Amino acid sequence: MLDIQFIRENKELVKKAANNKNIDVDIERLLQIDEKRREKIAAIENLRSQRKDIASKIKSSKPDSGLVEQGKALKTQVAHLEDEFSKIELDYLELLKQIPNIPSQDVPVGKSEDDNQVAKEWGIKPEFSFEPKNHWEIAKARGWIDKERAAKVTGARFAYLKGDLVKLQWAMMQFAVDILTDEESLRKIAQENNLKIATKPFLPILPPLMIKTDVYDAMDRLEPKDDRYKIEGEDLWLQGSAEHVLGSMHFDEILEESQLPLRYLGYATSFRKEAGTYGKDTEGIIRMHQFDKLEMESLTTAEASWDEHLFMIAIQEHLMQALELPYRVVMKCTADIGKPNARGVDIDVWLPGQNNYRETHTADYMTDYQSRRLKTRVRKEDGIELVHTNDATVFSQRPLIAIIENNQTEDMRVRVPKALQKYMHRKEQI
Numbered sequence: 001m002l003d004i005q006f007i008r009e010n011k012e013l014v015k016k017a018a019n020n021k022n023i024d025v026d027i028e029r030l031l032q033i034d035e036k037r038r039e040k041i042a043a044i045e046n047l048r049s050q051r052k053d054i055a056s057k058i059k060s061s062k063p064d065s066g067l068v069e070q071g072k073a074l075k076t077q078v079a080h081l082e083d084e085f086s087k088i089e090l091d092y093l094e095l096l097k098q099i100p101n102i103p104s105q106d107v108p109v110g111k112s113e114d115d116n117q118v119a120k121e122w123g124i125k126p127e128f129s130f131e132p133k134n135h136w137e138i139a140k141a142r143g144w145i146d147k148e149r150a151a152k153v154t155g156a157r158f159a160y161l162k163g164d165l166v167k168l169q170w171a172m173m174q175f176a177v178d179i180l181t182d183e184e185s186l187r188k189i190a191q192e193n194n195l196k197i198a199t200k201p202f203l204p205i206l207p208p209l210m211i212k213t214d215v216y217d218a219m220d221r222l223e224p225k226d227d228r229y230k231i232e233g234e235d236l237w238l239q240g241s242a243e244h245v246l247g248s249m250h251f252d253e254i255l256e257e258s259q260l261p262l263r264y265l266g267y268a269t270s271f272r273k274e275a276g277t278y279g280k281d282t283e284g285i286i287r288m289h290q291f292d293k294l295e296m297e298s299l300t301t302a303e304a305s306w307d308e309h310l311f312m313i314a315i316q317e318h319l320m321q322a323l324e325l326p327y328r329v330v331m332k333c334t335a336d337i338g339k340p341n342a343r344g345v346d347i348d349v350w351l352p353g354q355n356n357y358r359e360t361h362t363a364d365y366m367t368d369y370q371s372r373r374l375k376t377r378v379r380k381e382d383g384i385e386l387v388h389t390n391d392a393t394v395f396s397q398r399p400l401i402a403i404i405e406n407n408q409t410e411d412m413r414v415r416v417p418k419a420l421q422k423y424m425h426r427k428e429q430i
Contacts, residue, residue, distance in 0.1 A: 001220070001372045002099050004034060017102045020109050020334035030095040037092050040085040047078045097220075100339040101369040107343055110333030116346070117333070122317070123326030125350050126406050134353035135404040136284030138412045139165060142430075145285060157274065157282065157289040161397075164430035168416070169400055171423035173267065173294050176319055176394045177204060180265050180296070186315075193314040197307045202265035202296060207245040209268055210236040215248045218373040220340040229271045242266030243364075243391035246297035252375045254384060255299070261308060262299040265394065267292070285397055286358070294394040301378060302368065305388030309343065309365040312392035316347055316361045319394065322419040325402045326350040328357055342367045349402040360399050363392035 007014050011027060018025050054071045058064065108117045126132075139145040144165035150158040161169065179185045180202040187199040213235050216222040221244045222237070229238040239245050246266045255262070274287045285291070296315070300308050313329070320327050330346040337344035343365035348357035368386040371377070378387050407415040413429045421428060 001097055001369060002101065003372065004096065007031070007096075007099065008034070013102065014099060017334075018100055020103065021100045021337070021339065022111060022335045023098070023100050023339060025095065025098040025100075027099070030092070030099070033088060033092045033095065037085070037088050040081055040088060044078060044081045044085065047074050047081065050074055051078065097217075097373075101342050101367060103334050103337065103341075104343040104365065106331070107337060108331055108333040111335050113333070113336045115333040116336055117331045118328050119331050119345075120329040121326075122321065122328070123324065123350070125326050126352060128352065128408075128410075130410045132352040132405060132408060133412065134284065135351075135401040137353075138404055138408055138414065139284065141412050157287070159285055159288065161285070165400065167424060168403065168414075168420065168430060169292065169397065171416075171420040172323075172395055172399060172403075173292075174423050175322075175420055176294055177265065179319065180315065180394065189314050189318050190311060192318075193310070195307055195311050195314065197304070197311050198261055200261055200263055202263040205242075205246065205264050205266045207239075207242055207249075207266045207268055209239055209245075209270075211239050211245050211248065212236060215251055215374075216244065218251070219244055219248050219370055220373070223339075224275075226275050227273045229273065238271040239268065240272045241270050241391075242268040242293055242295035243297045246295065247299075247370055247389050247391060248374060250299065250374070250376045250387075254377045254379055255387065257301065257378055257380045260300050260378060260387070261304060264297045266295050266297060268295070269293075284401065286401065288397075291397050293396040296390075296392045296394055298390045299371075299376065299387045300390070301380070302385065302388050305365070305367065305390060308388075308390045309363060309392075312390055313345055313347075313363045316363065316392060316394070320347060320349070320361075320399075323399065323403065323417045324419075325399065325406055325417075327360070330359075338364070340364075340366055340369045342369070349399065351402060351405045353405040353408075358398065358401075360396065360402065361393040363390070365390055 008031065015027050051071055051074045054067050058067055108115060136145060144161065144163055146160040146162060150160050181204060183199050183201050186201060190197050190199055216237055222228065228240060231237065246264045269290060270293050271290055273289060296312055298308050327347050327349045330348055332344035332346055341364050345363045346359045347361035349360045351358050366389045368388055370389050371386045376387050377384050403417060404414050415429055416424050416427055
Protein backbone atom coordinates (compact mmCIF):
# COMPACT_ATOMS: atom_id res chain seq x y z
CA MET A 1 0.00 0.00 0.00
CA LEU A 2 1.26 3.49 -0.82
CA ASP A 3 1.54 6.30 1.73
CA ILE A 4 -1.49 8.61 1.37
CA GLN A 5 0.76 11.66 1.78
CA PHE A 6 2.82 10.47 -1.20
CA ILE A 7 -0.38 10.09 -3.23
CA ARG A 8 -1.52 13.61 -2.31
CA GLU A 9 1.80 15.09 -3.36
CA ASN A 10 2.31 12.94 -6.49
CA LYS A 11 -1.18 12.54 -7.89
CA GLU A 12 -0.19 12.55 -11.56
CA LEU A 13 2.68 10.10 -11.01
CA VAL A 14 0.31 7.71 -9.23
CA LYS A 15 -2.26 8.02 -12.02
CA LYS A 16 0.41 7.28 -14.61
CA ALA A 17 1.62 4.23 -12.67
CA ALA A 18 -1.91 2.83 -12.43
CA ASN A 19 -2.50 3.42 -16.14
CA ASN A 20 0.80 1.76 -17.08
CA LYS A 21 -0.13 -1.25 -14.95
CA ASN A 22 -3.58 -1.50 -16.59
CA ILE A 23 -5.21 -0.90 -13.21
CA ASP A 24 -8.45 1.06 -13.20
CA VAL A 25 -8.71 3.02 -9.96
CA ASP A 26 -10.37 6.38 -9.22
CA ILE A 27 -7.59 8.38 -7.59
CA GLU A 28 -9.60 11.62 -7.60
CA ARG A 29 -12.36 9.93 -5.63
CA LEU A 30 -9.78 8.56 -3.17
CA LEU A 31 -8.43 12.05 -2.56
CA GLN A 32 -11.96 13.43 -2.09
CA ILE A 33 -12.73 10.74 0.47
CA ASP A 34 -9.36 11.38 2.09
CA GLU A 35 -10.31 15.06 2.50
CA LYS A 36 -13.66 14.13 4.09
CA ARG A 37 -11.85 11.65 6.32
CA ARG A 38 -9.42 14.32 7.56
CA GLU A 39 -12.30 16.73 8.18
CA LYS A 40 -14.07 14.10 10.31
CA ILE A 41 -10.88 13.39 12.26
CA ALA A 42 -10.42 17.09 12.98
CA ALA A 43 -14.06 17.48 14.03
CA ILE A 44 -13.90 14.44 16.32
CA GLU A 45 -10.66 15.62 17.93
CA ASN A 46 -12.17 19.09 18.48
CA LEU A 47 -15.25 17.66 20.19
CA ARG A 48 -13.12 15.33 22.32
CA SER A 49 -11.02 18.29 23.38
CA GLN A 50 -14.17 20.16 24.41
CA ARG A 51 -15.39 17.15 26.41
CA LYS A 52 -12.02 16.93 28.13
CA ASP A 53 -12.21 20.61 29.14
CA ILE A 54 -15.73 20.15 30.50
CA ALA A 55 -14.70 17.04 32.44
CA SER A 56 -11.84 19.00 34.01
CA LYS A 57 -14.19 21.82 35.04
CA ILE A 58 -16.67 19.37 36.58
CA LYS A 59 -13.91 17.67 38.60
CA SER A 60 -12.45 20.94 39.89
CA SER A 61 -15.72 22.53 41.06
CA LYS A 62 -19.20 21.76 42.32
CA PRO A 63 -21.36 19.78 39.89
CA ASP A 64 -22.92 22.03 37.27
CA SER A 65 -25.98 20.56 35.57
CA GLY A 66 -25.42 22.74 32.53
CA LEU A 67 -21.88 21.43 32.06
CA VAL A 68 -23.04 17.83 32.59
CA GLU A 69 -25.72 18.18 29.91
CA GLN A 70 -23.23 19.85 27.59
CA GLY A 71 -20.83 16.96 28.13
CA LYS A 72 -23.56 14.43 27.33
CA ALA A 73 -24.46 16.31 24.13
CA LEU A 74 -20.83 16.33 23.05
CA LYS A 75 -20.59 12.59 23.72
CA THR A 76 -23.58 12.02 21.43
CA GLN A 77 -22.06 14.19 18.73
CA VAL A 78 -18.74 12.33 18.95
CA ALA A 79 -20.49 8.96 18.66
CA HIS A 80 -22.40 10.19 15.60
CA LEU A 81 -19.24 11.50 13.92
CA GLU A 82 -17.35 8.31 14.74
CA ASP A 83 -20.08 6.28 13.05
CA GLU A 84 -19.84 8.49 9.96
CA PHE A 85 -16.04 8.22 10.07
CA SER A 86 -16.17 4.42 10.18
CA LYS A 87 -18.16 4.32 6.94
CA ILE A 88 -15.80 6.79 5.26
CA GLU A 89 -12.79 4.82 6.51
CA LEU A 90 -14.05 1.63 4.85
CA ASP A 91 -14.40 3.38 1.50
CA TYR A 92 -11.04 5.06 1.99
CA LEU A 93 -9.17 1.82 2.72
CA GLU A 94 -10.89 -0.05 -0.10
CA LEU A 95 -9.73 2.55 -2.62
CA LEU A 96 -6.28 3.00 -1.07
CA LYS A 97 -5.58 -0.74 -1.31
CA GLN A 98 -6.34 -0.62 -5.04
CA ILE A 99 -3.54 1.87 -5.75
CA PRO A 100 -0.55 -0.01 -7.23
CA ASN A 101 3.09 0.40 -6.32
CA ILE A 102 5.11 2.84 -8.43
CA PRO A 103 7.28 1.04 -11.02
CA SER A 104 11.02 1.66 -10.94
CA GLN A 105 12.31 3.99 -13.62
CA ASP A 106 13.92 1.17 -15.62
CA VAL A 107 10.73 -0.91 -15.89
CA PRO A 108 9.62 -1.06 -19.55
CA VAL A 109 6.21 0.48 -20.16
CA GLY A 110 3.90 -2.07 -21.77
CA LYS A 111 0.32 -3.29 -21.97
CA SER A 112 0.94 -7.06 -21.75
CA GLU A 113 3.69 -9.65 -21.27
CA ASP A 114 4.37 -9.30 -25.01
CA ASP A 115 6.09 -6.01 -24.11
CA ASN A 116 8.58 -7.64 -21.73
CA GLN A 117 12.20 -7.14 -22.74
CA VAL A 118 15.03 -9.66 -22.87
CA ALA A 119 17.98 -8.15 -21.01
CA LYS A 120 20.45 -11.02 -21.27
CA GLU A 121 20.95 -14.54 -22.62
CA TRP A 122 23.32 -17.13 -21.17
CA GLY A 123 24.44 -20.58 -22.23
CA ILE A 124 24.52 -22.64 -25.40
CA LYS A 125 21.37 -24.38 -26.50
CA PRO A 126 22.02 -28.12 -26.87
CA GLU A 127 21.98 -29.75 -30.29
CA PHE A 128 20.69 -33.28 -30.74
CA SER A 129 21.21 -35.94 -33.40
CA PHE A 130 17.58 -36.93 -32.82
CA GLU A 131 14.25 -35.13 -32.36
CA PRO A 132 14.23 -33.98 -28.68
CA LYS A 133 11.25 -35.08 -26.65
CA ASN A 134 9.12 -33.18 -24.17
CA HIS A 135 9.80 -33.83 -20.51
CA TRP A 136 6.44 -35.56 -20.03
CA GLU A 137 7.16 -38.09 -22.77
CA ILE A 138 10.45 -39.04 -21.15
CA ALA A 139 9.11 -38.95 -17.58
CA LYS A 140 6.11 -41.11 -18.45
CA ALA A 141 8.29 -43.64 -20.28
CA ARG A 142 10.67 -43.80 -17.30
CA GLY A 143 7.85 -44.10 -14.77
CA TRP A 144 8.68 -40.78 -13.09
CA ILE A 145 5.33 -39.01 -13.50
CA ASP A 146 1.94 -40.65 -13.02
CA LYS A 147 -0.94 -38.26 -13.64
CA GLU A 148 -3.51 -40.92 -14.46
CA ARG A 149 -3.49 -42.42 -10.97
CA ALA A 150 -3.32 -38.94 -9.40
CA ALA A 151 -6.46 -38.02 -11.32
CA LYS A 152 -8.29 -40.92 -9.69
CA VAL A 153 -7.32 -39.66 -6.24
CA THR A 154 -7.42 -35.86 -6.57
CA GLY A 155 -8.61 -34.95 -10.06
CA ALA A 156 -6.84 -33.27 -12.94
CA ARG A 157 -3.65 -31.21 -12.66
CA PHE A 158 -2.06 -33.30 -9.93
CA ALA A 159 0.66 -35.91 -10.27
CA TYR A 160 2.63 -38.56 -8.47
CA LEU A 161 6.36 -37.90 -8.88
CA LYS A 162 8.35 -41.09 -8.43
CA GLY A 163 11.74 -42.71 -8.36
CA ASP A 164 14.79 -40.94 -9.69
CA LEU A 165 12.85 -37.75 -10.46
CA VAL A 166 12.10 -37.37 -6.75
CA LYS A 167 15.77 -37.92 -5.94
CA LEU A 168 16.72 -35.35 -8.57
CA GLN A 169 14.33 -32.80 -7.04
CA TRP A 170 15.75 -33.36 -3.57
CA ALA A 171 19.28 -33.10 -4.97
CA MET A 172 18.45 -29.81 -6.68
CA MET A 173 16.88 -28.36 -3.55
CA GLN A 174 19.73 -29.52 -1.28
CA PHE A 175 22.28 -28.03 -3.66
CA ALA A 176 20.53 -24.66 -3.44
CA VAL A 177 20.21 -24.85 0.36
CA ASP A 178 23.94 -25.52 0.65
CA ILE A 179 24.72 -22.42 -1.44
CA LEU A 180 22.30 -20.03 0.24
CA THR A 181 23.22 -21.03 3.79
CA ASP A 182 26.97 -20.69 3.19
CA GLU A 183 28.36 -17.19 3.70
CA GLU A 184 31.50 -17.81 1.63
CA SER A 185 29.39 -18.89 -1.38
CA LEU A 186 27.24 -15.78 -1.04
CA ARG A 187 30.32 -13.58 -0.72
CA LYS A 188 31.66 -14.94 -4.01
CA ILE A 189 28.35 -14.29 -5.77
CA ALA A 190 28.29 -10.71 -4.45
CA GLN A 191 31.89 -10.10 -5.52
CA GLU A 192 31.35 -11.56 -9.00
CA ASN A 193 28.44 -9.16 -9.48
CA ASN A 194 30.16 -6.11 -7.96
CA LEU A 195 27.60 -5.87 -5.19
CA LYS A 196 28.68 -4.30 -1.91
CA ILE A 197 26.12 -6.03 0.23
CA ALA A 198 25.87 -8.00 3.46
CA THR A 199 26.59 -11.69 2.84
CA LYS A 200 24.56 -12.93 5.78
CA PRO A 201 23.31 -16.47 4.99
CA PHE A 202 19.66 -17.34 4.49
CA LEU A 203 17.87 -19.10 7.34
CA PRO A 204 16.14 -22.32 6.18
CA ILE A 205 12.48 -22.47 7.16
CA LEU A 206 9.65 -24.95 6.75
CA PRO A 207 6.73 -22.50 7.03
CA PRO A 208 3.01 -23.06 7.65
CA LEU A 209 1.13 -23.92 4.47
CA MET A 210 -1.93 -21.89 5.44
CA ILE A 211 -2.44 -18.17 5.99
CA LYS A 212 -5.18 -16.02 7.54
CA THR A 213 -7.32 -13.81 5.30
CA ASP A 214 -6.25 -10.48 6.79
CA VAL A 215 -2.55 -11.40 6.66
CA TYR A 216 -2.82 -12.68 3.08
CA ASP A 217 -4.60 -9.46 2.17
CA ALA A 218 -1.92 -7.37 3.90
CA MET A 219 0.73 -9.17 1.83
CA ASP A 220 -1.34 -8.13 -1.22
CA ARG A 221 -1.13 -11.69 -2.52
CA LEU A 222 -4.71 -12.80 -1.84
CA GLU A 223 -5.83 -11.58 -5.24
CA PRO A 224 -6.77 -13.01 -7.62
CA LYS A 225 -8.97 -14.98 -5.26
CA ASP A 226 -10.11 -17.21 -8.12
CA ASP A 227 -6.57 -18.62 -8.18
CA ARG A 228 -6.47 -19.36 -4.43
CA TYR A 229 -7.76 -22.26 -2.40
CA LYS A 230 -9.97 -21.32 0.58
CA ILE A 231 -10.34 -23.72 3.52
CA GLU A 232 -14.08 -24.23 3.90
CA GLY A 233 -15.42 -23.03 7.23
CA GLU A 234 -12.09 -21.54 8.29
CA ASP A 235 -10.48 -18.10 8.08
CA LEU A 236 -7.58 -19.75 6.26
CA TRP A 237 -6.22 -20.13 2.74
CA LEU A 238 -3.63 -22.46 1.27
CA GLN A 239 -0.60 -20.33 0.42
CA GLY A 240 0.38 -19.97 -3.22
CA SER A 241 4.12 -19.59 -2.59
CA ALA A 242 6.43 -19.70 0.41
CA GLU A 243 7.02 -15.94 0.39
CA HIS A 244 3.35 -15.41 1.31
CA VAL A 245 3.99 -16.93 4.74
CA LEU A 246 7.61 -15.76 5.02
CA GLY A 247 7.08 -12.06 4.28
CA SER A 248 4.27 -11.96 6.81
CA MET A 249 6.27 -13.56 9.66
CA HIS A 250 6.98 -10.21 11.30
CA PHE A 251 3.44 -8.85 11.03
CA ASP A 252 3.01 -5.84 13.37
CA GLU A 253 6.59 -6.00 14.72
CA ILE A 254 9.37 -3.47 15.20
CA LEU A 255 12.79 -4.92 14.39
CA GLU A 256 16.17 -3.58 15.40
CA GLU A 257 18.39 -2.33 12.58
CA SER A 258 21.13 -4.69 13.78
CA GLN A 259 18.87 -7.65 12.91
CA LEU A 260 18.71 -6.69 9.24
CA PRO A 261 18.91 -8.03 6.68
CA LEU A 262 16.62 -10.87 7.66
CA ARG A 263 16.97 -13.51 4.96
CA TYR A 264 14.72 -16.53 4.84
CA LEU A 265 14.84 -19.62 2.64
CA GLY A 266 11.43 -21.26 2.70
CA TYR A 267 10.45 -24.63 1.27
CA ALA A 268 6.74 -25.23 0.81
CA THR A 269 4.29 -27.32 -1.11
CA SER A 270 2.16 -24.59 -2.67
CA PHE A 271 -1.28 -24.50 -4.20
CA ARG A 272 -2.82 -22.54 -7.08
CA LYS A 273 -5.87 -23.16 -9.19
CA GLU A 274 -4.03 -21.92 -12.31
CA ALA A 275 -7.36 -20.84 -13.76
CA GLY A 276 -7.40 -20.18 -17.48
CA THR A 277 -4.40 -22.31 -18.43
CA TYR A 278 -4.79 -24.88 -21.17
CA GLY A 279 -3.01 -26.79 -23.92
CA LYS A 280 0.66 -27.68 -23.43
CA ASP A 281 0.69 -25.78 -20.13
CA THR A 282 -1.33 -28.64 -18.66
CA GLU A 283 1.00 -31.36 -19.95
CA GLY A 284 3.53 -32.91 -17.58
CA ILE A 285 4.31 -30.77 -14.53
CA ILE A 286 4.48 -27.28 -16.05
CA ARG A 287 1.34 -25.83 -14.43
CA MET A 288 -0.01 -27.88 -11.57
CA HIS A 289 -2.50 -27.18 -8.80
CA GLN A 290 0.17 -28.39 -6.35
CA PHE A 291 3.92 -27.89 -6.63
CA ASP A 292 7.02 -27.71 -4.46
CA LYS A 293 9.02 -24.52 -4.31
CA LEU A 294 12.10 -23.11 -2.57
CA GLU A 295 11.84 -19.35 -2.12
CA MET A 296 13.96 -16.43 -0.90
CA GLU A 297 12.43 -13.68 1.22
CA SER A 298 14.29 -10.77 2.78
CA LEU A 299 13.55 -7.79 5.00
CA THR A 300 15.99 -4.88 4.76
CA THR A 301 16.31 -1.17 5.33
CA ALA A 302 15.17 1.08 2.49
CA GLU A 303 18.80 1.89 1.63
CA ALA A 304 19.74 -1.78 1.13
CA SER A 305 16.66 -3.03 -0.70
CA TRP A 306 17.70 -2.28 -4.30
CA ASP A 307 21.02 -4.13 -3.99
CA GLU A 308 19.17 -6.95 -2.22
CA HIS A 309 16.95 -7.29 -5.28
CA LEU A 310 19.98 -7.42 -7.58
CA PHE A 311 21.65 -9.91 -5.23
CA MET A 312 18.71 -12.28 -5.44
CA ILE A 313 18.81 -12.18 -9.24
CA ALA A 314 22.56 -12.86 -9.11
CA ILE A 315 21.89 -15.90 -6.91
CA GLN A 316 19.28 -17.18 -9.36
CA GLU A 317 21.69 -16.84 -12.27
CA HIS A 318 24.48 -18.52 -10.31
CA LEU A 319 22.26 -21.54 -9.65
CA MET A 320 21.12 -21.84 -13.27
CA GLN A 321 24.69 -21.55 -14.54
CA ALA A 322 25.80 -24.24 -12.09
CA LEU A 323 23.14 -26.54 -13.60
CA GLU A 324 24.40 -25.55 -17.10
CA LEU A 325 20.90 -24.66 -18.25
CA PRO A 326 20.59 -22.07 -21.06
CA TYR A 327 18.42 -19.17 -19.96
CA ARG A 328 17.49 -15.56 -20.58
CA VAL A 329 16.84 -12.72 -18.14
CA VAL A 330 13.61 -10.85 -18.83
CA MET A 331 12.65 -7.38 -17.63
CA LYS A 332 8.92 -7.53 -17.03
CA CYS A 333 6.94 -4.56 -18.26
CA THR A 334 4.63 -2.37 -16.17
CA ALA A 335 1.52 -4.40 -17.03
CA ASP A 336 3.17 -7.70 -16.11
CA ILE A 337 5.01 -6.98 -12.85
CA GLY A 338 1.87 -6.99 -10.71
CA LYS A 339 0.15 -4.44 -8.49
CA PRO A 340 2.46 -4.60 -5.43
CA ASN A 341 5.74 -4.77 -7.40
CA ALA A 342 8.06 -1.88 -8.12
CA ARG A 343 10.11 -4.14 -10.42
CA GLY A 344 9.94 -7.72 -11.61
CA VAL A 345 12.58 -9.83 -13.33
CA ASP A 346 12.06 -13.32 -14.74
CA ILE A 347 14.49 -16.02 -15.73
CA ASP A 348 13.26 -18.16 -18.61
CA VAL A 349 14.95 -21.48 -19.33
CA TRP A 350 15.37 -23.02 -22.76
CA LEU A 351 13.26 -26.16 -23.32
CA PRO A 352 14.37 -28.00 -26.48
CA GLY A 353 11.39 -30.35 -26.32
CA GLN A 354 9.12 -27.32 -26.78
CA ASN A 355 11.58 -25.26 -28.83
CA ASN A 356 10.80 -22.36 -26.55
CA TYR A 357 11.77 -20.51 -23.38
CA ARG A 358 9.64 -20.97 -20.26
CA GLU A 359 9.75 -19.04 -17.01
CA THR A 360 11.40 -20.75 -14.03
CA HIS A 361 12.25 -17.84 -11.71
CA THR A 362 10.82 -14.49 -10.67
CA ALA A 363 12.43 -11.79 -8.53
CA ASP A 364 10.05 -9.23 -6.98
CA TYR A 365 11.22 -5.82 -5.74
CA MET A 366 8.48 -4.65 -3.38
CA THR A 367 9.90 -1.56 -1.59
CA ASP A 368 7.71 -0.76 1.48
CA TYR A 369 4.43 -1.57 -0.28
CA GLN A 370 3.79 -4.78 1.70
CA SER A 371 5.30 -3.67 5.00
CA ARG A 372 3.01 -0.63 5.26
CA ARG A 373 -0.04 -2.86 5.62
CA LEU A 374 1.86 -5.52 7.55
CA LYS A 375 3.14 -2.82 9.94
CA THR A 376 6.62 -4.34 9.84
CA ARG A 377 9.06 -1.66 10.91
CA VAL A 378 12.69 -1.14 11.87
CA ARG A 379 14.07 1.02 14.69
CA LYS A 380 16.96 3.17 13.47
CA GLU A 381 19.00 5.89 15.14
CA ASP A 382 16.83 8.62 13.64
CA GLY A 383 13.49 6.92 14.29
CA ILE A 384 11.21 4.09 13.24
CA GLU A 385 10.50 3.42 9.58
CA LEU A 386 9.05 0.69 7.40
CA VAL A 387 11.24 -2.19 6.25
CA HIS A 388 11.54 -3.10 2.57
CA THR A 389 10.77 -6.58 1.28
CA ASN A 390 12.14 -8.65 -1.59
CA ASP A 391 11.26 -12.14 -2.71
CA ALA A 392 12.61 -14.42 -5.41
CA THR A 393 12.36 -18.00 -6.60
CA VAL A 394 15.24 -20.33 -5.81
CA PHE A 395 13.90 -23.49 -7.43
CA SER A 396 10.43 -24.73 -8.21
CA GLN A 397 9.85 -28.04 -9.99
CA ARG A 398 10.23 -26.37 -13.38
CA PRO A 399 14.03 -26.65 -13.50
CA LEU A 400 13.46 -30.43 -13.34
CA ILE A 401 11.71 -30.05 -16.68
CA ALA A 402 14.71 -28.16 -18.05
CA ILE A 403 17.19 -30.75 -16.77
CA ILE A 404 15.21 -33.54 -18.41
CA GLU A 405 14.83 -31.81 -21.76
CA ASN A 406 18.32 -30.30 -22.03
CA ASN A 407 20.12 -33.45 -20.84
CA GLN A 408 18.09 -36.16 -22.57
CA THR A 409 19.64 -39.00 -24.52
CA GLU A 410 18.22 -40.83 -27.49
CA ASP A 411 17.28 -43.82 -25.33
CA MET A 412 15.36 -41.46 -23.02
CA ARG A 413 17.82 -41.37 -20.19
CA VAL A 414 18.83 -38.08 -18.56
CA ARG A 415 22.33 -36.86 -17.72
CA VAL A 416 22.63 -35.51 -14.19
CA PRO A 417 24.24 -32.03 -13.99
CA LYS A 418 27.70 -32.22 -12.43
CA ALA A 419 26.65 -29.90 -9.62
CA LEU A 420 24.00 -32.41 -8.51
CA GLN A 421 25.92 -35.66 -8.91
CA LYS A 422 27.28 -35.67 -5.37
CA TYR A 423 23.68 -35.53 -4.12
CA MET A 424 22.74 -38.46 -6.40
CA HIS A 425 25.32 -40.99 -5.16
CA ARG A 426 27.63 -39.90 -8.01
CA LYS A 427 25.15 -41.03 -10.64
CA GLU A 428 25.90 -39.46 -14.02
CA GLN A 429 22.61 -40.59 -15.58
CA ILE A 430 19.16 -41.54 -14.46
